[in-house]
Amino acid sequence: WDFGDGTTGTGINPSHTYTSVNTFTATLTVADSEGLSDTTTIEIMVTEENGTLNNPELEDIKIYPNPVGDENLNINLSEFMNESISLGVYDYYGKLVFQNVIQKDHPEEIAIDVSFLSDGLYLIEITRIENNEFTYKKIIKGK
Known part of the structure; x- marks a missing residue:
C-alpha cells in the first residue's frame, strides 16, 4: 500500500x-x-467538516473476519454501549451500498450479512450520532 x-x-x-x-x-x-x-x-x-475524524477510541473497533467471504461480518460495538451509531458501507467508488442506524439498546456485537456484496475493497464508516465523531475501517470481500 x-x-x-x-x-x-x-x-x-x-x-x-x-x-x-x-x-x-x-x-x-x-x-x-x-x-x-x-x-x-x-x-x-x-x-473534518461534519465531525471529528479518526478518534483514537473509535480506532479500536473490532471487525472480523477480514477478509470476509459470504459469511456474516461481525462488528464489536462494546465501545458504543448506550450510544446510537450509524453504520455505512461504501464500495471502491465511494457509493453507499449499505446503511443502518443502530439504536442505543444494541447488543455488544452485531452481524451483518455481506453475501450481497461483490468481491472487492470496501470502507465501513462508523459514526457516533450524538457528537458526529466517525472513523473508517477497510474490509476486503473475497474468498
Whole structure:
C-alpha cells in the first residue's frame, strides 16, 4: 500500500490514519509468487467538516473476519454501549451500498450479512450520532 501521503503499509489489512485534511491517492499493488503484479488506485478525501475524524477510541473497533467471504461480518460495538451509531458501507467508488442506524439498546456485537456484496475493497464508516465523531475501517470481500 502507498497511502499517498508519504507513508506505506504491507499486508492484507494495514492500518493508516491521515493526519491532515486533503485528497490523497492511495495505491494498492499486489504481486503473486510468479512475479505477476497488478496495481489499483483510489482517491480518498479527508475532511473534518461534519465531525471529528479518526478518534483514537473509535480506532479500536473490532471487525472480523477480514477478509470476509459470504459469511456474516461481525462488528464489536462494546465501545458504543448506550450510544446510537450509524453504520455505512461504501464500495471502491465511494457509493453507499449499505446503511443502518443502530439504536442505543444494541447488543455488544452485531452481524451483518455481506453475501450481497461483490468481491472487492470496501470502507465501513462508523459514526457516533450524538457528537458526529466517525472513523473508517477497510474490509476486503473475497474468498
